[in-house]
Amino acid sequence: LAALESTLRDEAADKDRALVRAVAGGSADALADLYDRHAGIVFGLARRIVLRPEDAEEVVQDVFAQVWRQAPRYAGERASVAGWLVMLTRARAIDRLRARRARPDEDRGEAPSAALPLSSADPNPEAATLSAEQVRQVGSVFATLPDPQRVLLGLAYFEGLSHSEIAARTGVPLGTVKTRIRSAMETLRQTLDVTP
Amino acid sequence: MTDVRHDEFAELAAAYALGALDAPERQRFEAHLVACDDCQKDVAVYVSVTAGIGASAEPAAPPAALKARAIANATARARAFERLPSRVETPLPRPTLFPWLALAASLALCVAAGAYAWMLHAELESARRVLTETSARAETQRAQLNAARGDSARSARLLDVLTASDVVRVSLVGTKGASAATGQAYWSPSRGLWFTAGGLPVLSPGRIYQLWLVLPRQAPVSAGLLAVNAQGTGTLLAPSPAAAGSSRAGGVTVAITDEPTAGSPGPTTPILLAGSAKPE
Numbered sequence A: 001l002a003a004l005e006s007t008l009r010d011e012a013a014d015k016d017r018a019l020v021r022a023v024a025g026g027s028a029d030a031l032a033d034l035y036d037r038h039a040g041i042v043f044g045l046a047r048r049i050v051l052r053p054e055d056a057e058e059v060v061q062d063v064f065a066q067v068w069r070q071a072p073r074y075a076g077e078r079a080s081v082a083g084w085l086v087m088l089t090r091a092r093a094i095d096r097l098r099a100r101r102a103r104p105d106e107d108r109g110e111a112p113s114a115a116l117p118l119s120s121a122d123p124n125p126e127a128a129t130l131s132a133e134q135v136r137q138v139g140s141v142f143a144t145l146p147d148p149q150r151v152l153l154g155l156a157y158f159e160g161l162s163h164s165e166i167a168a169r170t171g172v173p174l175g176t177v178k179t180r181i182r183s184a185m186e187t188l189r190q191t192l193d194v195t196p
Numbered sequence B: 001m002t003d004v005r006h007d008e009f010a011e012l013a014a015a016y017a018l019g020a021l022d023a024p025e026r027q028r029f030e031a032h033l034v035a036c037d038d039c040q041k042d043v044a045v046y047v048s049v050t051a052g053i054g055a056s057a058e059p060a061a062p063p064a065a066l067k068a069r070a071i072a073n074a075t076a077r078a079r080a081f082e083r084l085p086s087r088v089e090t091p092l093p094r095p096t097l098f099p100w101l102a103l104a105a106s107l108a109l110c111v112a113a114g115a116y117a118w119m120l121h122a123e124l125e126s127a128r129r130v131l132t133e134t135s136a137r138a139e140t141q142r143a144q145l146n147a148a149r150g151d152s153a154r155s156a157r158l159l160d161v162l163t164a165s166d167v168v169r170v171s172l173v174g175t176k177g178a179s180a181a182t183g184q185a186y187w188s189p190s191r192g193l194w195f196t197a198g199g200l201p202v203l204s205p206g207r208i209y210q211l212w213l214v215l216p217r218q219a220p221v222s223a224g225l226l227a228v229n230a231q232g233t234g235t236l237l238a239p240s241p242a243a244a245g246s247s248r249a250g251g252v253t254v255a256i257t258d259e260p261t262a263g264s265p266g267p268t269t270p271i272l273l274a275g276s277a278k279p280e
Helices: A002-024 A028-050 A053-073 A081-102 A104-108 A132-143 A147-159 A163-170 A174-193 B004-010 B013-018 B023-033 B037-055 B066-075 B079-083 B094-106 B111-133 B136-162
Strands: B168-174 B182-188 B192-198 B207-214 B221-226 B234-238 B252-260 B273-277
Touching: A002 A028, A002 A053, A002 A081, A002 A132, A028 A053, A028 A081, A028 A147, A028 B066, A053 A081, A053 B066, A081 A132, A081 B037, A132 A147, A132 A174, A132 B037, A147 A163, A147 A174, A147 B013, A147 B037, A163 A174, A174 B013, A174 B037, B004 B023, B004 B037, B013 B023, B013 B037, B023 B037, B023 B136, B037 B136, B136 B182, B136 B192, B136 B234, B168 B252, B182 B252, B182 B273, B192 B207, B192 B221, B221 B234, B221 B252
Parallel strands: none
Antiparallel strands: B168 B182, B168 B273, B182 B192, B192 B234, B207 B221, B207 B252, B252 B273
16 A cells, blocks of 8 residues: 555655646746645645735745746656745745835735835745655654754744744843754654664 | 754754744754755655645635636736746846836847837836835735745745756855855756855945856846845845756856946956856
């Protein structure tokens, strides 16, 4: 059964890569297929980061616009498209979160200024080097990290906070914040060492 | 690796990949990163690991109407713009872009450069409007936002250059006019240019360092202007100049000269710092 699941996952990953190649060739249908396959995780992660559903919808649009633009650069033989999408989603969502923190007026319903284009960090397609299976494994190890590590790493990843901002937010000493986040990242990295 | 300083930096790789380093630490790490292959590999692995954290988020179905909007919005954009930089990043204040704009316009460059000039023009127009219309408070917020966004964007762009498949590293040494100077350049024709130099003489007012890429059988191509601090240190992270083309196979020489603050179309003074990468 495990072998069958693994085969199905490989086929899904192959299909994703074929879709990205078709998107690179200019196929809007292929982009729509990719959307159908991944919009759930993109929207879920975006909402986890920006919290407001309307902002999360904007992030989804940003991400698929970027997939359309960057697909010609995607050359992953083994890397998962899902991993790339997750990285794009986080970058776009953190951009939006920081923009909102810098513009508290927006919470009172003012339209964002056109002079503030929300484009910045562009994780390039080659940066996503993990297979879909590895991405899934790292995710499940993250979920089982000890609470003190998971919470602090979560503040860095999902809220885009720096070490000192996390220390200020939580009251945990700065040195402890650094050590716990480093240990947590090291644990996640070791997941890859045992993955073929 | 027994180098104590390297070990100290290696501990920062995970936090850097996560974007969690505070600015001073991040800057120190980046200065080390450009010259350390081990740290570059570590950062690349940790960056990919972060994807797993995101994958732990609970998926959620977006509103049904979003799909049509997202696809229409994405495919409406001309892909030709992708290769053009979304923003010019130099350590210079914005007004110095004007001479370049005028120059770009007057030279009647190719379509791509024309589109880029148009984008720059639109950006400047938009910036001018904001300056006249917004309050001082809005200005403060804009600065905060730009600082935050600039930090994350800069780190991502630096990584993008360092991890590019076509990146070439060039070590530069000072000539007679700047014998204490050294520099490192990482040039990826597809991703951009990262340059850092130290030990440069501080220039007189009205002058600035200009970086050049010299390719076989071509006139030197300007790669940007480099402001240095009082210690003679400066860094530049810029898009690869369009005129440099997309290939580094013929080798490249990177050099800097002392030019007027507006920059020059070609070098007008002797080279102060230079280095080459051999043809492949």
